[in-house]
Amino acid sequence: MAEDIKKAIETANSEAVARIIAADPVLVDVAPASEAIAGLEDRMVLHAGPPVGWEQMSGAQKGATIGAILFEGWAKDREEAVALVERGSIRFEPNHHHAAVGPMAGTITASMWVFVVENREFGNRACCRQVEGRQQFGEYSPEALADLFKWRDVWAPSIRAGLQQLGGLELKPIITRALQMGDELHNRPVAASSLFANRMAVPMIQAGVPQDSLIATLRYLTGHELFFLGLSMAAAKASVDPARGIEHSTVVTAMARNGTEFGIQVSGLGGEWFTAPAPEIVGLYLPGYRQGDAGRDIGDSAITETVGWGGFVLGGAPSILSFVGGSPEEALSYSEEMREITVTTSPDYLIPALGYQGTGVGIDIRKVVRTNILPIIDTAMAHKDPGHPIIGAGLVRAPMECFKKALVRFGEMVKEPQT
Amino acid sequence: MSDPVVSGLKQLLSEGPVAVNLGLREFAESLQIQDVEVVHVEWSPPAEGDEKVGELLDRLI
Amino acid sequence: MATGYVVRENRYYDSVFLMQVAKRISNETGVDEAAALMGTLNNKQLLADIGFEDPSIRAATPSDLVIAIRAADQDTVERILVNVERWLARPEMVAGRRAVRTLDQALESQPQTNLVVISVPGTYAPRETRQALERGRNVFLFSSNVSVEDELRLKQLAHERGLILMGPDCGTAIIGGRGIGFANVVRSGPIGAIGAAGTGLQEFTSLVHQLGSGVSHAIGTGGRDLSDSVGGLTTLDALSQFEADPSTKVIALVSKPPGPATLAQLREILSRASKPVVACFLGLESNVDVQIGSLHLARTIDEAAEIATRLATGADPKVSSLGPTNAEHRLEAERVKLGREQKFVRGVFAGGTLCYQAQQVMRDLGLAVSSNAPLAGMAALDDPNDSRGHTLVDMGDDLFTRSRPHPMIDATLRNERILKEASDPEASVLLLDFVLGYNASSDPVGDMLGAINEAKSIAEDDGRHLSVVASICGTDDDPQDRKSQIELLESAGILVFPSNAQAAQLAGLLVSGLTA
Numbered sequence: 004m005a006e007d008i009k010k011a012i013e014t015a016n017s018e019a020v021a022r023i024i025a026a027d028p029v030l031v032d033v034a035p036a037s038e039a040i041a042g043l044e045d046r047m048v049l050h051a052g053p054p055v056g057w058e059q060m061s062g063a064q065k066g067a068t069i070g071a072i073l074f075e076g077w078a079k080d081r082e083e084a085v086a087l088v089e090r091g092s093i094r095f096e097p098n099h100h101h102a103a104v105g106p107m108a109g110t111i112t113a114s115m116w117v118f119v120v121e122n123r124e125f126g127n128r129a130c131c132r133q134v135e136g137r138q139q140f141g142e143y144s145p146e147a148l149a150d151l152f153k154w155r156d157v158w159a160p161s162i163r164a165g166l167q168q169l170g171g172l173e174l175k176p177i178i179t180r181a182l183q184m185g186d187e188l189h190n191r192p193v194a195a196s197s198l199f200a201n202r203m204a205v206p207m208i209q210a211g212v213p214q215d216s217l218i219a220t221l222r223y224l225t226g227h228e229l230f231f232l233g234l235s236m237a238a239a240k241a242s243v244d245p246a247r248g249i250e251h252s253t254v255v256t257a258m259a260r261n262g263t264e265f266g267i268q269v270s271g272l273g274g275e276w277f278t279a280p281a282p283e284i285v286g287l288y289l290p291g292y293r294q295g296d297a298g299r300d301i302g303d304s305a306i307t308e309t310v311g312w313g314g315f316v317l318g319g320a321p322s323i324l325s326f327v328g329g330s331p332e333e334a335l336s337y338s339e340e341m342r343e344i345t346v347t348t349s350p351d352y353l354i355p356a357l358g359y360q361g362t363g364v365g366i367d368i369r370k371v372v373r374t375n376i377l378p379i380i381d382t383a384m385a386h387k388d389p390g391h392p393i394i395g396a397g398l399v400r401a402p403m404e405c406f407k408k409a410l411v412r413f414g415e416m417v418k419e420p421q422t
Numbered sequence: 423m424s425d426p427v428v429s430g431l432k433q434l435l436s437e438g439p440v441a442v443n444l445g446l447r448e449f450a451e452s453l454q455i456q457d458v459e460v461v462h463v464e465w466s467p468p469a470e471g472d473e474k475v476g477e478l479l480d481r482l483i
Numbered sequence: 484m485a486t487g488y489v490v491r492e493n494r495y496y497d498s499v500f501l502m503q504v505a506k507r508i509s510n511e512t513g514v515d516e517a518a519a520l521m522g523t524l525n526n527k528q529l530l531a532d533i534g535f536e537d538p539s540i541r542a543a544t545p546s547d548l549v550i551a552i553r554a555a556d557q558d559t560v561e562r563i564l565v566n567v568e569r570w571l572a573r574p575e576m577v578a579g580r581r582a583v584r585t586l587d588q589a590l591e592s593q594p595q596t597n598l599v600v601i602s603v604p605g606t607y608a609p610r611e612t613r614q615a616l617e618r619g620r621n622v623f624l625f626s627s628n629v630s631v632e633d634e635l636r637l638k639q640l641a642h643e644r645g646l647i648l649m650g651p652d653c654g655t656a657i658i659g660g661r662g663i664g665f666a667n668v669v670r671s672g673p674i675g676a677i678g679a680a681g682t683g684l685q686e687f688t689s690l691v692h693q694l695g696s697g698v699s700h701a702i703g704t705g706g707r708d709l710s711d712s713v714g715g716l717t718t719l720d721a722l723s724q725f726e727a728d729p730s731t732k733v734i735a736l737v738s739k740p741p742g743p744a745t746l747a748q749l750r751e752i753l754s755r756a757s758k759p760v761v762a763c764f765l766g767l768e769s770n771v772d773v774q775i776g777s778l779h780l781a782r783t784i785d786e787a788a789e790i791a792t793r794l795a796t797g798a799d800p801k802v803s804s805l806g807p808t809n810a811e812h813r814l815e816a817e818r819v820k821l822g823r824e825q826k827f828v829r830g831v832f833a834g835g836t837l838c839y840q841a842q843q844v845m846r847d848l849g850l851a852v853s854s855n856a857p858l859a860g861m862a863a864l865d866d867p868n869d870s871r872g873h874t875l876v877d878m879g880d881d882l883f884t885r886s887r888p889h890p891m892i893d894a895t896l897r898n899e900r901i902l903k904e905a906s907d908p909e910a911s912v913l914l915l916d917f918v919l920g921y922n923a924s925s926d927p928v929g930d931m932l933g934a935i936n937e938a939k940s941i942a943e944d945d946g947r948h949l950s951v952v953a954s955i956c957g958t959d960d961d962p963q964d965r966k967s968q969i970e971l972l973e974s975a976g977i978l979v980f981p982s983n984a985q986a987a988q989l990a991g992l993l994v995s996g997l998t999a
Contacts, residue, residue: 008481008482009481009482009483012482012483190499191499226523226545228498253482287499287502287503287505287506288502288506289502289529290505290516290517290518290520290529290530290533290535290551291516291529291532291533339588339591340584340588343584343585343587343588369479369482369483370483372468372469372475372479373468373469373479373483374468374584374585375466375467375468375469375470375584376584376585395502396499396502403470407469407472407475410469410475410478410479410482411475411478413482414478414481414482417482430621430644430645430646430647431621431645431646431647431720431721431724432645432724432727432728433597434597434598434621434647434658435658435659435699435700435724435728436659436728437597437659438658438659438660438661439597439598439658439659439661439663440593440595440596440597440598441596441597441598441599441600441663442586442589442590442593442596442598442599442600442615442620443599443600443602444586444599444600444601444602444603444611445600445601445602445603445625445626446602446625448922449600449602449625449663449664449922450600452662452921452922453600453661453663455921456661456662456921458661459593459595460600461583461589461592461593461596462583463583463584463585463586463588463589464583464584465584465603465611466584467603467604467606467607468607468610473606476606476607480610
């Protein structure tokens with residue numbers, strides 16, 4: 004009987020990783036969130052991480068919320084925005100509950116244009132908002148919001164036009180090449196961003212995008228190293244979602260943080276969140292900031308680690324290792340560590356610096372708890388107070404408590420299986 | 423679940439030990455002094471020593 | 484405060500690398516703030532926001548590198564910026580392999596592994612052992628507190644797979660001349676040893692070395708292997724391996740007596756043995772007949788070593804060469820110093836098997852001895868901390884090692900016990916063992932000499948002489964310098980013997996009033 008459950012888990016996990024590996028993410032559209040995201044209602048703010056209420060939100064999350072409210076024009080200044088929230092006029096829901104993800108505070112509201120990625124293998128879609136360095140870190144001044152308007156009015160529509168000209172853009176070839184060019188697709192996606200810009204330039208021209216918009220958009224794309232993070236996040240989400248809900252699977256389907264809590268979801272445990280206090284980040288600070296300024300871990304961007312990119316392939320992106328003064332050997336050992344807690348490795352996403360070994364696929368909560376090896380995530384840092392842009396970047400580990408809680412729930416579930 | 427036997431008792435005796443050490447570091451060090459190839463594992467109890475979770479783990483993995 | 488700027492044209496650096504550069508510069512004494520950024524519009528604005536503004540910065544382009552610092556004074560600024568290149572040189576990568584965390588990682592990095600040495604806490608030992616066996620590797624299991632059910636299951640698994648599980652509670656092994664765990668440096672030779680307890684194997688192999696012979700391998704089986712609950716699985720596999728091993732000419736077995744069913748199985752196998760076998764079953768009643776074919780039965784570890792050596796060299800196994808010179812003389816010289824109220828021997832042991840053997844020696848002299856790990860037929864101590872009559876204490880017992888390292892490493896508890904015994908006016912002889920070899924203390928005698936001398940003083944102040952008799956288990960090749968350990972003991976007036984059995988014999992004679 005005991006062996007039966009182990010076999011059932013192994014079979015379920017094989018199915019889960021087979022689905023993730025089979026994913027074929029294609030960028031099919033860039034569209035306003037109100038169009039693209041089901042269930043996004045008026046006065047609703049979607050956010051990163053597991054559910055959280057205004058009172059519990061971190062400084063950066065609150066600042067980003069205020070920024071989103073001002074962007075939408077639901078209030079005219081900070082005081083009005085806060086009043087709106089405090090009298091309950093704003094609803095908060097996790098991005099993940101709407102097949103979406105967002106970096107840092109991850110705030111998505113109706114007028115924000117989002118990437119729409121379709122997993123052609125299974126037909127499911129996932130959305131992600133664009134990456135920028137100010138509002139999603141908690142800044143809400145007019146200067147901070149300026150780029151949100153440019154994205155909405157100029158850059159996103161231009162990219163949409165080019166995309167429609169192309170008939171959709173396959174992301175797997177870009178991701179595969181970028182990983183081989185030293186990207187890890189989380190904090191170092193510069194190669195992928197360049198490849199994307201390369202692919203989009205001519206289609207945008209062919210689509211007849213007006214010259215000033217074209218120039219502005221190309222300037223934006225070619226100057227924005229982190230651009231592709233929005234796409235890798237959407238691609239990761241679209242890749243892992245078909246692996247949700249496989250009975251007896253212990254594979255992690257989401258890792259996400261809201262600045263207050265870190266949460267995971269597990270394939271065989273449905274939509275339940277298993278949370279723990281969000282950890283502190285160890286890293287490097289931008290000029291003007293120092294130890295003690297940082298808020299806790301925040302963002303849906305850990306979806307990249309969930310499918311084996313980002314921190315899981317640090318060995319292939321040694322420049323990121325500077326975060327903790329590490330050596331190439333340490334980078335390699337991080338990647339080896341991560342293979343101890345995943346079900347298998349990808350046959351497609353290969354890392355030259357790791358001897359062309361594949362990225363680890365399918366974090367198994369049993370292995371995490373057994374080995375005490377926690378998933379490693381490289382991440383940007385937000386300030387602990389609202390009103391600041393990006394302040395630095397570093398490394399963080401997912402908290403053990405999340406995995407223990409999930410394992411205990413899994414144990415309860417197999418003792419009394421649902422009929 | 424079982425891997426093929428790398429080296430039975432016979433080969434261990436004829437070829438000498440090539441070791442992995444789980445636990446006390448001193449045991450690895452005394453082997454190293456004798457020129458034995460040894461990999462020391464920084465072992466920690468599963469589930470960070472949480473016995474209840476450890477027992478659950480035994481049933482599942 | 485002073486500020487300074489350097490702009491390097493057409494130099495591209497990774498933004499993450501530049502963050503590290505800035506960090507290193509800002510760690511310098513006197514530097515308040517440092518920035519290293521490419522000259523993009525955003526970065527120049529960022530610099531301006533934190534007070535770094537200069538025509539050279541304004542003129543910088545996105546492909547230029549800007550380094551800006553604010554420091555306590557102009558001298559510091561100039562010192563930092565005079566050779567900017569050194570900040571931009573890739574720092575010496577610290578070659579450091581991050582630790583291996585799991586057995587699987589270790590096996591992947593060293594696939595030719597043939598032995599997994601396990602000393603994790605007992606609760607976790609069965610799981611790790613099972614994994615090692617399932618990965619097709621032999622196991623040396625030092626951990627104790629493993630249930631007999633687990634031991635049996637694991638040994639069955641090992642046997643099915645042609646692997647050996649040495650343990651649980653196995654402290655010693657010697658494989659191909661390499662000591663594992665607590666082991667002595669012993670010459671290689673034709674004697675294959677199998678031992679059910681650590682110090683028993685250590686004593687046997689050390690004595691073989693002292694007698695001029697050597698050991699092919701010494702396999703530990705753990706203390707319970709020959710009980711009927713386990714059925715001697717490890718011992719039997721080791722025996723058949725030694726039968727087949729060309730470098731082994733003589734086989735020796737040191738253990739407590741086997742359970743009756745296991746003994747029957749042993750009998751069967753040994754009757755077909757092609758090589759001579761010597762067995763020492765400690766604790767056996769002196770009149771028990773365990774004759775099995777050509778098996779040579781030894782009563783002590785000394786005797787086993789002598790017989791094995793003689794068999795290996797082809798000479799007559801009856802003559803003993805380990806005997807101490809002038810034992811009679813030392814016995815009488817010591818006896819006259821003792822008072823009539825002093826009656827009892829108090830043994831404070833590091834080696835469990837040595838304590839056990841000493842009890843047998845005492846029993847055969849007609850003495851009734853108590854212990855916390857009693858010989859069959861001997862009394863158990865009510866309180867292991869409290870000696871009554873003749874008492875031999877095994878300080879390596881779990882009771883004592885729960886709070887402190889093993890007495891072979893840490894002498895604290897033995898030292899305390901010695902002082903306690905010295906305060907008892909009925910204590911006559913202190914019997915001690917000192918174990919050398921790998922993983923033992925680097926100076927076992929030195930660790931205890933202070934306490935021994937203090938113990939003697941306590942007795943002297945009370946008008947008594949406290950006899951101290953000791954044995955050293957080890958060889959001249961051990962890391963601890965056996966000769967100087969012996970000298971240290973002798974110069975403190977301690978009677979030193981090269982074996983535990985001899986030391987126990989003398990101590991027993993001292994208190995029994997018998998002659999040597």
